[in-house]
Amino acid sequence: MMTYTPQEICVLPMRSRVDLKELEVQLRLLYRTEASARCHALQIASYISFRNHCLRVFDKHSDGRADASLPDGYRLQYVDENVIVTRMTFQVQEVAGTAEDDMDI
Numbered sequence: 001m002m003t004y005t006p007q008e009i010c011v012l013p014m015r016s017r018v019d020l021k022e023l024e025v026q027l028r029l030l031y032r033t034e035a036s037a038r039c040h041a042l043q044i045a046s047y048i049s050f051r052n053h054c055l056r057v058f059d060k061h062s063d064g065r066a067d068a069s070l071p072d073g074y075r076l077q078y079v080d081e082n083v084i085v086t087r088m089t090f091q092v093q094e095v096a097g098t099a100e101d102d103m104d105i
Contacts, residue, residue, distance in 0.1 A: 001093050006086040014083045041070045
């Protein structure tokens with residue numbers, strides 16, 4: 001049986017446009033993308049919507065929440081002026097009673 005669990009990668013402050021740039025630097029590190037190259041994760045609709053939401057929050061000085069799902073199981077959550085970067089990982093767990101297999105191959 002496989003179970004998926006979120007693994008927290010980092011928590012970054014998100015209070016200004018400078019912080020948004022720092023998030024993008026962090027994402028480029030996770031995806032191993034050079035600053036001069038295009039990063040697919042930063043161009044997908046989920047991230048662009050997340051980014052635009054953060055920019056609106058900065059401009060209006062308001063509260064808000066936003067999520068983004070990125071390739072390779074990464075997820076962004078904007079909560080209380082912070083961005084939580086997590087990655088969904090899966091683990092294969094043994095089911096009780098199947099540890100011994102009688103089948104010989």
